[in-house]
Amino acid sequence: MKAIVLEGVNQSVALKEVPTPTPQKGEVQINIKAAALNHRDVWIQKGKYAGLKYPAILGSDGAGVVTQMGEDVDKQLLGKEVIINPGHNWGANPEAQRKEFKILGMPDQGTFAEYICVPSQYVFTKPAHLSFEQAAALPLGGLTAYRTLFTRGALQTGQKVLITGIGGGVALIVLKFCLAVGAKVWVTSGSDSKIEKAISLGAQAGVNYKAEKWHESLQQQAGGFDLIVDSAAGENFPKLIDLAATGGKIAMYGGTQGTIKDIIPGRIFWKQLSILGTTMGNEGEFASMTQLVSTKHIVPVIDKTFPMAEAEQALRRMDNSEQFGKIILQIY
Ligand SMILES: NC(=O)c1ccc[n+]([C@@H]2O[C@H](COP(=O)([O-])OP(=O)(O)OC[C@H]3O[C@@H](n4cnc5c(N)ncnc54)[C@H](OP(=O)(O)O)[C@@H]3O)[C@@H](O)[C@H]2O)c1
Missing domain, CATH: 3.90.180.10 (Medium-chain alcohol dehydrogenases, catalytic domain)
Incomplete structure (x- = not known):
């Protein structure tokens, strides 16, 4: 072969x-x-x-x-x-x-x-x-997205979600799953045209993470997020802690941008944040994921x-x- x-x-x-x-x-x-x-x-x-x-x-x-x-x-x-x-x-x-x-x-x-x-x-x-x-x-992206959003993130209809790096293969499946269950989604990307494409798919709005003070502009647009989905980590991660709503969650499945530094502990504990690591998923989650895709006709x-x-x-x-x-x- x-x-x-x-x-x-x-x-x-x-x-x-x-x-x-x-x-x-x-x-x-x-x-x-x-x-x-x-x-x-x-x-x-x-x-x-x-x-x-x-x-x-x-x-x-x-x-x-x-x-x-x-x-x-x-x-x-x-x-x-x-x-x-x-x-x-x-x-x-x-x-x-x-x-x-x-x-x-x-x-x-x-x-x-x-x-x-x-x-x-x-x-x-x-x-x-x-x-x-x-x-x-x-398969791989769908499984990762399913566990991130539903098992770990316990996403509810109407919640506000931020997805970083929306051009990514997993990130876009996360977007599709969020929209299918009625969550409101904001995105970041290093490319303005990818943000426009995400909006045309149903995202509310987005900012370019290469722009100065990108997180302040996102905060003005959306307020705090109930769930932030990230696979970049690196130097921008502490800004996600600022962007999370009180009692919010940050779920991460990757670390494309490397080590996280300069986290101020009080910003996590005083806001009652949950930072959740997640990786792919189990067989039951794979079955539930394909069920969701079939029922909601997700492409x-x-x-x-x-x-x-x-x-x-x-x-x-x-x-x-x-x-x-x-x-x-x-x-x-
Ligand atoms: N733990 C797991 O089970 C699991 C599963 C799948 C993937 N992963 C990991 O998750 C990461 C993404 O995987 P993938 O297959 O979706 O990769 P991918 O399709 O190559 O997507 C990577 C995306 O990262 C984004 N990005 C780059 N720099 C960024 C930054 N500074 N801030 C925010 N986003 C940034 C880019 O988005 P823009 O183009 O929009 O800027 C890029 O499209 C990889 O590190 C991968 O190894 C882990």
């Missing part, structure tokens, strides 16, 4: 011929039709990820058709259009994943390939209203679809923050 292979740190990925995997007991083989990038793929390429192993076939997100099954798998799955839950081995505790938790696409083979084999419990019916490209945009925002052979250009587009939404690979 053809696959996108990464041979080592800071190498370009390349389209190669590799052996096709066959399903083991309890596994299904899926012919991937479309895959999607996550920032994780860029981190792995740069060597900034734990447990790296090369050569690697990256990719956590995929949608396709079940083509073969190992023993002990429901034969009715054959020919079904499916998406894959990329979070494996969460464990029994809904509060946090166990140490065996792993994400599809490192150390195991990922979705940037014509075929993949995964345990059948991670295979879910593709929401009927989504194309393969739209469905491939959903993920797609930035651009690349042919499989242009995977390296797709990774560079993400690395340069050029995207607005999910970057898709069309698999042969």
Whole structure:
């Protein structure tokens, strides 16, 4: 089969011929039709990820058709259009994943390939209203967004939410989920045109985080936020503490801008703030997420679809923050 292979740190990925995997007991083989990038793929390429192993076939997100099954798998799955839950081995505790938790696409083979084999419990019916490209945009970001907003953030209809860095793949799914449940959303971005696009999707307004005193202008526009969703961290994070409403929550699933400094403790405790860490989610949350997407006919925002052979250009587009939404690979 053809696959996108990464041979080592800071190498370009390349389209190669590799052996096709066959399903083991309890596994299904899926012919991937479309895959999607996550920032994780860029981190792995740069060597900034734990447990790296090369050569690697990256990719956590995929949608396709079940083509073969190992023993002990429901034969009715054959020919079904499916998406894959990329979070494996969460464990029994809904509060946090166990140490065996792993994400599809490192150390195991990922979705940037014509075929993949995964345990059948991670295979879910593709929401009927989504194309393969739209469905491939959903799994990792949708799962992360679901746990962030509903399990950790306990989001309620009518609440005010701030989403930072709205161009991001996860951030835009967070926006779609917020709108679907009737929350009011403000955004930040490093690009004015991305803010305009977010407003056209239903956000109230937004500010450019590169502008001086951006947080003061946001405070004037919106007042305090009930929930702030962030994956940037870094030097702007203390401003989020100022922007949170009294009793509000800040939920974070990433740290793209690095270490957080200069937090004034009193601003957290006197405001009764909750700062919540969150990562992907468990199998129940994945099922609830696909249910929400199907019931509310949510369609993920797609930035651009690349042919499989242009995977390296797709990774560079993400690395340069050029995207607005999910970057898709069309698999042969
Ligand atoms: N813990 C988890 O389970 C989990 C799951 C998914 C992702 N993540 C992490 O979350 C981050 C985002 O992932 P992704 O796949 O959505 O990546 P992505 O599509 O590459 O999005 C990253 C976004 O970060 C925004 N950004 C850059 N600098 C910023 C700043 N100073 N302030 C606010 N936003 C800034 C940019 O938004 P603009 O273009 O609008 O400026 C950019 O589009 C990554 O660090 C990733 O590793 C973690």
